[in-house]
Amino acid sequence: MARKWSISASDSREPPHAPRRKTDSVLNLLGRRIVTGEYAPGDQLPTEAELGKRLKVSRPSLREGLKVLSVKGLVESRTRRGTHVRQRRDWDLLDPDVLRWMATGKPDPELLISLLEVRAIIEPAAARMAAQRAAPAQIAAIEQAYHAMAASLPHDVEACCRHDLELHEAIIDATGNILLRRLAQAIRTTLLAFFRLSANARESYENSLKEHWAVAAAIRRHAPAEAERAMRLLLAGTARDTAPAFAAPVGHKRRRTRASQPEKSDPQAKQTREERNDPEKAAT
């Protein structure tokens, strides 16, 4: 009967913290239940009085959590109709909490693909901008992350993952673009969760270390084009190593098949190949 609303048990980022505020524990618990499908879209969840009794919180505290869930697009409340779970398309997929909750459940192929595509778009451009603008301190941060990666490689893959993420975020930080910075921050946890699921992370890292360094070196030398190309290579490799882990659950809810417009039928295809070597292709 003892309901576990201790979120900290499953939260890896801040283990020692008990849920200080009850409204936050409500938020996390309900958010996770909705995102994992325990409450399905369209479902009406219990009345506030009932929910409060079950979760053992007062109605004001419950309502604060519910209100936050509603601004994150997960639920919608109306008088007399109750509060209903909204459709997935309405969820705020750039909200760190939502992404974190989604990362705890079974990986969603559509989200994974979208995430890899966004990276393939953002990061080469970010590397390019970083090479143009990075200040010495920012370059130092990038290289420090790289060295931390290399140092922790053979034994501590988990730490390597973290420093990998640090490196990518340091690059985005060096662009000086506040929106990109926030975007990187949003996808951080999801990316980390997906990396963890990648089975052969260690060999993958051993292969890609020099690719990481190529990016860092190009940024240090202020060579935008080279940084962009190096990042494309790096991402292509990462996608190649990550994709197999999710090959099984694919074919789920994707609206259209990805190959419905084969590029070979496109007269511009050759020209396309000349311009770039399509990391997003490898992501599918």
Added chain:
Amino acid sequence: MARKWSISASDSREPPHAPRRKTDSVLNLLGRRIVTGEYAPGDQLPTEAELGKRLKVSRPSLREGLKVLSVKGLVESRTRRGTHVRQRRDWDLLDPDVLRWMATGKPDPELLISLLEVRAIIEPAAARMAAQRAAPAQIAAIEQAYHAMAASLPHDVEACCRHDLELHEAIIDATGNILLRRLAQAIRTTLLAFFRLSANARESYENSLKEHWAVAAAIRRHAPAEAERAMRLLLAGTARDTAPAFAAPVGHKRRRTRASQPEKSDPQAKQTREERNDPEKAAT
């Protein structure tokens, strides 16, 4: 079209005078005050009792709004310390409400530049993906937006702005990428606000109509490379027309000058120019 969805509690379509729920009116009022600087970062705002008296709402209602502000990163509350306005870097710049509030105040050069850069990164890639994958219905939506633009051009610039945005969003929608979709949704209002401030919008549109059509046509013909290039051209023109309106207040808080690393000093520069014609250069 399904333009009904509003992810945030307070939609921009809603007139400023009709906040049904008090907690939303609190949210909007305080949010706007914070973003416009009426409450500066670091400031401690009045106690909940005092604020409730001033805004004429009860403490629970006030607290719901305050809680939402805290998840948006605008404020932070602690017992005995009160609730303080957080630093700008902590604000959730991908939150539609925050961006909307920022768009109401005087335009922030840093945000504008970041926004133009993000567009320059995202949209060419999106056009490319759309050309690869767009379903007939999505192509129709794109072209419909274009025709609406063209129809409302000479007399109704405001409507033209809206349909312009519709066109860009239809393209991003056609990528099938749920994260990109959410991103476009976030920057929608800000972009619209900035467009409105652009003085010579009409002439700008008259010049760029054919550039818009070039993008749509390339997507219809499923020509990715051409769509990408056309979008680059379009954005370069838009940036050129938009930037002058904000030339005056620039030189504000940008950490470094943008040209501190002139590309000519980069040995890779020529190669870079071959690959793309640098729309983000025009954005600066």
Added chain:
DNA sequence: TATGACAATTTGTCAGACAAAATAAGAAAC
């Protein structure tokens, strides 16, 4: 069958109170 008034249910809002936490102030010891 259609229609209107009425009742029931659920969220929205309010008021007041106590608990918890963290700072500020003051007292005691050195």
Added chain:
DNA sequence: GTTTCTTATTTTGTCTGACAAATTGTCATA
């Protein structure tokens, strides 16, 4: 005079109970 411990106070955090508003379901009536 300075330091340290204790105490007091302020502010958020939470609870209880109640009423208002809105919307739906029901039932009586034409």
